[in-house]
Amino acid sequence: xxxxxxxxxxxxxxxxxxxxxxxxxxxxxxxxxxxxxxxxxxxxxxxxxxxxxxxxxxxxxxxxxxxxxxxxxxxxxxxxxxxxxxxxxxxxxxxxxxxxxxxxxxxxxxxxxxxxxxxxxxxxxxxxxxxxxxxxxxxxxxxxxxxxxxxxxxxxxxxxxxxxxxxxxxxxxxxxxxxxxxxxxxxxxxxxxxxxxxxxxxxxxxxxxxxxxxxxxxxxxxxxxxxxxxxxxxxxxxxxxxxxxxxxxxxxxxxxxxxxxxxxxxxxxxxxxxxxxxxxxxxxxxxxxxxxxxxxxxxxxxxxxxxxxxxxxxxxxxxxxxxxxxxxxxxxxxxxxxxxxxxxxxxxxxxxxxxxxxxxxxxxxxxxxxxxxxxxxxxxxxxxxxxxxxxxxxxxxxxxxxxxxxxxxxxxxxxxxxxxxxxxxxxxxxxxxxxxxxxxxxxxxxxxxxxxxxxxxxxxxxxxxxxxxxxxxxxxxxxxxxxxxxxxxxxxxxxxxxxxxxxxxxxxxxxxxxxxxxxxxxxxxxxxxxxxxxxxxxxxxxxxxxxxxxxxxxxxxxxxxxxxxxxxxxxxxxxxxxxxxxxxxxxxxxxxxxxxxxxxxxxxxxxxxxxxxxxxxxxxxxxxxxxxxxxxxxxxxxxxxxxxxxxxxxxxxxxxxxxxxxxxxxxxxxxxxxxxxxxxxxxxxxxxxxxxxxxxxxxxxxxxxxxxxxxxxxxxxxxxxxxxxxxxxxxx
Ligand SMILES: Nc1ncnc2c1ncn2[C@@H]1O[C@H](COP(=O)(O)OP(=O)(O)OP(=O)(O)O)[C@@H](O)[C@H]1O
Numbered sequence: 001x002x003x004x005x006x007x008x009x010x011x012x013x014x015x016x017x018x019x020x021x022x023x024x025x026x027x028x029x030x031x032x033x034x035x036x037x038x039x040x041x042x043x044x045x046x047x048x049x050x051x052x053x054x055x056x057x058x059x060x061x062x063x064x065x066x067x068x069x070x071x072x073x074x075x076x077x078x079x080x081x082x083x084x085x086x087x088x089x090x091x092x093x094x095x096x097x098x099x100x101x102x103x104x105x106x107x108x109x110x111x112x113x114x115x116x117x118x119x120x121x122x123x124x125x126x127x128x129x130x131x132x133x134x135x136x137x138x139x140x141x142x143x144x145x146x147x148x149x150x151x152x153x154x155x156x157x158x159x160x161x162x163x164x165x166x167x168x169x170x171x172x173x174x175x176x177x178x179x180x181x182x183x184x185x186x187x188x189x190x191x192x193x194x195x196x197x198x199x200x201x202x203x204x205x206x207x208x209x210x211x212x213x214x215x216x217x218x219x220x221x222x223x224x225x226x227x228x229x230x231x232x233x234x235x236x237x238x239x240x241x242x243x244x245x246x247x248x249x250x251x252x253x254x255x256x257x258x259x260x261x262x263x264x265x266x267x268x269x270x271x272x273x274x275x276x277x278x279x280x281x282x283x284x285x286x287x288x289x290x291x292x293x294x295x296x297x298x299x300x301x302x303x304x305x306x307x308x309x310x311x312x313x314x315x316x317x318x319x320x321x322x323x324x325x326x327x328x329x330x331x332x333x334x335x336x337x338x339x340x341x342x343x344x345x346x347x348x349x350x351x352x353x354x355x356x357x358x359x360x361x362x363x364x365x366x367x368x369x370x371x372x373x374x375x376x377x378x379x380x381x382x383x384x385x386x387x388x389x390x391x392x393x394x395x396x397x398x399x400x401x402x403x404x405x406x407x408x409x410x411x412x413x414x415x416x417x418x419x420x421x422x423x424x425x426x427x428x429x430x431x432x433x434x435x436x437x438x439x440x441x442x443x444x445x446x447x448x449x450x451x452x453x454x455x456x457x458x459x460x461x462x463x464x465x466x467x468x469x470x471x472x473x474x475x476x477x478x479x480x481x482x483x484x485x486x487x488x489x490x491x492x493x494x495x496x497x498x499x500x501x502x503x504x505x506x507x508x509x510x511x512x513x514x515x516x517x518x519x520x521x522x523x524x525x526x527x528x529x530x531x532x533x534x535x536x537x538x539x540x541x542x543x544x545x546x547x548x549x550x551x552x553x554x555x556x557x558x559x560x561x562x563x564x565x566x567x568x569x570x571x572x573x574x575x576x577x578x579x580x581x582x583x584x585x586x587x588x589x590x591x592x593x594x595x596x597x598x599x600x601x602x603x604x605x606x607x608x609x610x611x612x613x614x615x616x617x618x619x620x621x622x623x624x625x626x627x628x629x630x631x632x633x634x635x636x637x638x639x640x641x642x643x644x645x646x647x648x649x650x651x652x653x654x655x656x657x658x659x660x661x662x663x664x665x666x667x668x669x670x671x672x673x674x675x676x677x678x679x680x681x682x683x684x685x686x687x688x689x690x691x692x693x694x695x696x697x698x699x700x701x702x703x704x705x706x707x708x709x710x711x712x713x714x715x716x717x718x719x720x721x722x723x724x725x726x727x728x729x730x731x732x
Contacts, residue, residue, distance in 0.1 A: 004058050004088055005121045007077045012050045019043035049075065049241040058088055059168035060099050060147075061114040065107075072099050074167060075241055091167050092209040100146060100175040107131040115150035115168060145604070146171055152605060155577045158637035159680050159709060161662035163233045165240055166198045177571045178203045180539075182211050182512065185568035187556050188541040191601035192587075192706035193578025196541045197233060197676055200514045203539055205240040207512055218511035219498030220245045221532060223253075225517040229676045232662055233516075246499040246510075250525045251422035253532070254429055255506040257384075261419030265550055265694065267411045271423035272522025272551030274562075275403065280430045283390045283400040284324050288314050288331075289377050296339070296373045298364065301346060309338045310377060317378065323436030324381060331378045332365075339364050383431035387424065392416045423551075426524035432506060433531065509534050517676055518542035521559075522551035530563050540568075545591055545598045548672060548700050573601070578678050579706045580607035586712070586726050587705040593723045594698045611712035613720050613727040619685060623654045626715060627666060630681055633711060637680030638665060642704040644689035645670035651685055671700040674707055681711035688721050698723065 022039040025032070053074040060072040076090035089096045102110040110131050117125040127149040145151055151169040170178065177199050180186050190196045204220050222237075222245055224230045230247045237245050251259040270276070294305040313334035317327040340361045344352060352360075364370050390396050391414035401409050420428070502508040513533040515521065519542040521529070530536070540560070544553060553559045560568045576584060581603035588600040616622035623641070630639055641658065643651045648670045652658055658668045662677070669677075671690060684690070684704045691697035701723070705712060714720070714727060 001058060001116075001118070001121060001123055004071070004073070004077060007079075007087055008050055008054070008057060011077075012047065015043045015046040015050065019047065045243065048238075048243055052238050052241045052243075055239070056118055056168065059116050059118070061116065062099055062102075062110050063112040063114070064109050065111050066109070070095075072096050074239075090209065091170075092206045097175070097179075100170050101172050102131055103144070103146075103172070104129075104131045113147065115147045117150070117153075144172070151577075155604060155709070158635060159678060161232070161638055161664075162235050163197065165202070165236050166195065167202065167240060170202065171195075171575065173573055173575070174199045174202075177573070178206050180569070180571070182207055182214075183535075183537050185536055185538045185540060185560060185564050187518075187560070187568055187570050188539065188573065189543065189556065189570060190573030191543055191576060191599075192546065192703070193576040193603075193678070194573035194601050195575075195577055196543070196573060197516055198236070199573065200516050200539055200541045201233060201236045202240070204245055204512075204514055205237060205242045208242055208244070211511075215511040216244065217498060218509065219502050220512045220514065221502070221510040222247045222514045223516065223529065224249060225520050225675050226673060227252075228662065228673055229517070232677055244499050246502050248503075249422070250521065250528060251425050253506070253528060254383075254425045254432075255504060257420055257425075257428070259420040259422045259425050261421040261424075263414075263421045263423065264411070268421065268423040269522075269550035270404075270408055270411050271421075271427060272524050272549075274523040274527070276427055276524055277430055277527065278403070279401045280386075280427055281434055282402075283386060283396065284381070284431070284434050286396060286399050287379055287381060287386070288318070288324070290314060291377075294373050294377070296369050298339070298343065298367060298369060301343070303339050303342050303370075305335065305338065305373070305377075310335075313338065314378070323434055324378075325436040327436075328378050328380060332374055335374055335377070336361055336364050336370075339370065381431075381435050383428040383435060384420075386431050386435065387427060388416050391418075423522070423524075426522065426528040429506070429528045429531070430524065508532065511535070512537045512539070514539045514541065516541045517546075518553070518559075519544050519547040520549045520552045520675070522549070523559075524551075526559060526563070536564055545594055546675070546699055546703050548675070548694065548696050548703065550695060552696075576601040576603045576706075578709050579603060580605055580609070580708075580710065582607060582609060583611050583705060583708055583712045586611055586724065587702055589726050590698055590702045590705060590723045594702060607710050609711050610728055611708075611714070612730045613714040613716060613724060614730050615716055615720070617717065619651070619715060619717060620654060623651065623683075623685065623715060624656075626683060626713065627655050630683060630711070630713065631666065634665070634680040637710075638662070638667070639681045639683070640674065640677070640679040640707060641666070641668045641683045641685060642671060642674050642690075642707065643668065643685040644693045645672065646693065647686060647689060671704050675703060678707050678709055680709050682708040682713075684712070684714045685716075687714055687716055687724055688718060691721055691723075 019040065022036050022043060025036050027033075028036070056074065058071050058073040061069060062072065063069045070086060071088050072091055073088040074091065075088070076086065076093060077088040078084040079087050091099070098108040098110045099113060102108045102113065113129045113131065115127045116123050117127075127147060129147065147169050151171070154166070154169050166174075174195055177186070177188055180203075188196050188199060200222070204222060208215050208220060222233075224233065224247065226249060230249065234247060237243065290307050290310040292307050294310070296303045296305070313331050316334050317331035320327045320330050322330075340357065343360050343364070344357055390400060391412055394409070394413055397409050397412050401412065498511075502510065509531075510533055513529060515529060515538065518540045540556070542553075544555065547553055556568070556570065557566075579587065584600055584603045591598050591600050614622070614626070627639070627641065641651060641655055648668060652668045655666055655668055658664065658666045661667075667679075682704070684701075687701055687704075690701045690704060694700060714724060720727065720729070
């Protein structure tokens with residue numbers, strides 16, 4: 001072990017030396033500077049990676065029948081002095097696969113698999129498995145687990161509020177999914193706690209390792225349901241030495257806008273329906289107006305546009321099939337030409353030459369009244385303006401959404417200035433596609449960046465000039481020219497990771513997209529995501545049985561077939577690593593009430609703790625004491641109180657130490673925010689309230705019950721819902 005850490009230290013020192021020397025270089029030709037920037041980025045990345053893999057650098061060893069052996073770890077290390085012989089095998093390398101897949105029945109030449117337990121840089125223990133067919137006991141329940149002792153230690157450990165990586169104990173069914181080929185859509189369906197999120201993140205690391213060249217350029221996007229969840233999983237990829245992945249919610253994908261507004265569940269569900277794509281398209285056409293007559297005062301005269309002329313211009317513009325803001329140019333040209341003809345014939349065509357006619361056109365184009373008229377007939381629109389003005393006007397909604405019922409249309413009405421909601425984002429994105437990019441802000445940003453680069457280049461040249469001790473007055477002008485040129489070249493080659501560039505660009509398309517809790521996404525959100533991934537290289541991870549959002553999915557085929565028809569591959573995870581069997585037995589009844597055909601995943605272990613229910617006369621009175629009593633039981637771990645969304649604020653006041661950030665020991669959450677998370681102990685408050693709160697209430701209760709890794713208690717005031725009759729009632 002010390003040899004491996006010695007090698008890691010050498011590499012770290014080498015990179016910091018190179019980084020320091022790159023940082024010391026200043027000036028030089030533009031090419032030297034851009035090379036320097038690339039080196040700085042490269043060495044900084046290397047240093048970040050070396051620190052990230054410090055913990056648990058090496059976690060396994062494979063001994064082969066032919067007496068060969070090698071160590072497995074987070075990254076590959078090679079012996080420089082001995083022709084780069086491998087010292088440590090990267091877990092993602094094909095040669096490392098038997099560590100995850102070899103079994104006694106199919107040992108792949110492996111004699112022994114060793115899982116190493118390390119603390120800081122020391123080995124503190126190990127578990128060996130001898131892959132010997134005669135040792136297979138067919139009666140053992142856990143047969144088929146890889147590295148069972150290490151796995152059980154990992155799943156039993158107290159939770160920290162941050163998801164950890166599972167690189168040392170990936171199971172065979174998970175490994176197969178992680179290493180599925182890059183192309184095409186892979187769906188990972190699995191019950192709660194089956195490691196879907198873990199698999200998705202390890203797959204991102206695997207794909208970046210295996211297809212580095214292809215993916216580093218376009219980047220990988222991981223989409224999660226909310227920012228709490230993204231924070232929870234945020235450390236996993238860095239701990240695997242990967243930092244260039246963009247983590248985002250769908251609500252954050254519309255660059256330059258924060259969609260934190262809230263709205264009624266029915267409104268959000270409606271906005272998620274695929275029919276909204278037509279509503280947005282109709283809303284844009286509706287803005288291309290053709291009134292019976294428009295009169296435009298121009299100089300001493302009044303020019304007239306009748307409906308026929310407007311419709312003709314509009315037809316031409318529409319036939320370009322360009323987005324609204326781009327087609328506007330054609331519309332303007334047609335209108336100006338109609339108006340110019342009128343003006344010319346009134347003045348007398350024979351009195352004017354071509355230069356006069358050109359002047360008239362120019363004057364018309366610049367005239368305030370003409371501009372205002374054109375703006376009314378074919379306005380320049382941003383997605384924000386389009387939607388805001390649509391929501392503000394029941395009349396506009398009626399025209400754009402004639403296929404919706406009056407009650408549905410009423411759900412869309414909203415006063416201008418209200419905050420954008422997550423369900424608005426796919427609509428804004430749809431609108432942006434149909435309107436054409438309004439890139440004023442991007443252009444302004446690029447211009448600012450260019451100016452900074454010019455200032456920098458100018459600064460460098462100034463220094464060089466001074467060093468040359470030349471006449472500053474003469475050099476000024478040429479320097480300026482050079483500075484522009486240098487800055488431009490320099491700017492084009494500035495090093496930014498794909499993830500950074502992608503985050504600043506709405507139209508960025510990714511090399512691979514991973515969608516977690518994918519069952520929650522609406523049809524409109526899928527359209528947004530599919531646009532970000534034209535190659536349709538995607539990993540879609542979720543559990544149809546856990547769908548809580550009314551706009552969410554009821555079947556993978558329904559979600560995916562509009563984009564890839566039947567060309568997607570279903571993979572399944574069946575073992576639950578989180579929830580112990582005692583809790584799963586209770587959750588299984590709830591699952592059966594969602595759909596009797598659904599099969600719950602099999603728990604990998606028992607906890608020895610029986611979940612309970614307690615009927616109380618008042619939650620206000622009882623809950624603080626129950627929380628107090630539960631805290632010592634979780635020790636260093638975490639406790640979550642999960643309540644119906646509507647009662648979360650009041651429940652929070654009952655648990656004084658509770659916070660909504662996951663670092664706190666006790667958190668109070670609604671089901672939506674608890675999705676994908678886990679805690680050592682969970683208290684579910686008011687299960688009947690959770691069931692009643694949404695048409696998908698049973699799925700929500702199933703999610704709430706399956707968040708616990710050890711202990712579960714249910715607190716209720718009225719009768720315990722029928723689906724929980726398997727719980728033991730306790731008193732006192
Ligand atoms: N092979 C493994 N080794 C160790 N721990 C594992 C393994 N697979 C999963 N786990 C652990 O099980 C827990 C559940 O995993 P994860 O959150 O990925 O499940 P999930 O399927 O996404 O669950 P849900 O659908 O409820 O969100 C995590 O703590 C994860 O680290």
